Amino acid sequence: MTGDADVDGFAPLRIKRVVRETADAVSLVLDVPERSSRRFRYQAGQFLTLRVNVGGQDVRRCYSMSSAPVEGELRITVKRDPGGLVSNWINDTAAEGDQIHAAPPEGRFVLRGDLSGATEVVAFAGGSGITPIMSLARAAVDDPDRRVRLFYANRARDSVIFADPLDRLVAEHGDRVLLHKHFDEDDGVVASAAIEAFIAPAGDAHYYVCGPGPFMDTVERTLLAAGVKESRVHLERFTVAAAAPSAIDQSGVAEEVVIELDRQSTTASYRKGDTLLQTVRSAGLRAPASCETGSCGTCMARVVEGSAHMLNNDALDDDEVEEGWVLTCQSLPTSRKVRINYE
Template sequence: MTTPSFHPLTIRECRRETADTVSIAFDVPADLADRFRFIQGQYLTLKTRIGDEEVRRSYSICSGVDEGELRVAVKKVDGGLFSTHANQSLAPGAVLDVMTPMGRFHTPIDPEAARTYVAFAAGSGITPVLSIVKTVLAQEPKSRFVLVYGNRTVSSIIFREELEDLKNRYMGRLVIHHVLSREPEEAGLLRGRIGAELVRALCDGPLTAEDIDAAFLCGPQPMVEEVRDALAACGTPAANIHVELFGTTTAARPAAKKAAADTPTDAATIAILQDGKRKEFTLPYDGESILDAAHRHGADLPYSCKSGVCCTCRAKVREGKVEMAENYSLEPWEVEAGYVLTCQSRPLTERVVIDFDAA
């Protein structure tokens, strides 16, 4: 696996999508084209300095893989340092440090497959879903897609025109249900919010939950969990439900927490493997996270949210044990296989070896 790395990329275009959302397309130099080749549903971590502060944020790619461009969408959030900067100040020609694409919010494409895909997205959660919709419809000519997209009002629907164009281009293979919480119900629009009731209504009508080959859920944690549980209750196999938390989540950076270590020592020895090199340091059991401690000791490890949401800091435990405070992004099989979110991990054993080169 190639280690994720930052590269300076120049902004080619900033396009206003809604009053509070801008999409940003980057120029990718030919020598970096391979490093920035992405899979539908992946995200980029952007890094810049705003004032005296280094700011990192992850944003999903909204381009389809065949479109020949690298574009993310940034929705302004209240008090959001980077999202405000992006919406108000970024312009073509500006340079940002951009990490190579990451993320596993996708399923493999099979041009011969005739699958039924469903996506439930809320607000800016449409961003990775748009990439998936465009890629699937272009590359799997026999598959169909049902998109349920929740917003407050018509004017807050991001990519509204693009979605309409896709619906016309893929007539009969793409169905879009707009669900609006602050608009009266009218033709083509549902009033309300995305939740269990809507899932049940869909699965009692045009869809059969058991036949859903892949369901992509992207939005705030409560919505995503409610839809996931409702789909599972209707009969969609858990393995077919894919989740990405987005927008507001209840995830907060956890306070340092004393790990339940049962060792005679006060501190663990941590070894970090990255790019074939090894770095060792000691870390008290009730101290900072392994990621923060490694940075303090000079390691340059990938991270973005530091809240257990984005998965950028994922690595594999080769030796010893750690405890994660939060995990909103690793799949059960990854935890089983020894993967951890290092921003959430504290040692439980005297010796811990963490491998950032593990595939």
């Protein structure tokens, strides 16, 4: 622990400013105290895990930064979600001067340091998926050799988040920023043809995708069909469709999970249907975790004995998977005994 962070690593941050972006989306500019500044350094595209108390219950949720480090501030943007406990609480009650608890930035949805010769960033955002994309775009244009192409889809014009900031980004950077706005109310939901037309002029690029599940699936499928290498397609999912454990081959009938954490080994009984992370927690252990959607990589551990199946993986690359790494929040054991090591 550093500064005034608690045992779970959460530190109090003051809300410096509240910005109403749309009728159902708000940005919070957070004031990071000097004693916590090093822990809250971040890369564009990462997210914060917030812990808030709603109705007497501590709840954790992850929200992407919409600011970039070059701007010198830390800002998250939260869209109201029907039935969303924390997103609605933030939109309804967050006020300047309030205190909110956050864990340090996490996430792998960041600009790649070695673009392998690629100078273009091609991004696809749907609805509130613009939040991390905005962070990436602001960081990318700070490099005078990079171009940014952004396809932004919304249901209607009144739901566009960052309408004015996006227009300013285009105006300030001229031909280095191309913005295409798609509105379902005019052209229907985004189809492969629109994506193909948008990427046709793109050069050797990395592609970043964030938004509703069906939108992301369409974009990913179209990019891969167009010949884009999978290693150059980067996804950030806010939610993951639940997969039925019964659909996974657990014929190995797992009985126990051995957990190597903090130089200690703990053996836990396995309850069918639980993920490895749930098993770790049931054993009373505190393992690293954040998004719990398979996007950030915080909960990764290596399977050193036995086997496990990942329901979703938007964080680990093929080499890491080949070496036995799994996202414990998304992994079900598929052998009688599984040993995992949090190295």
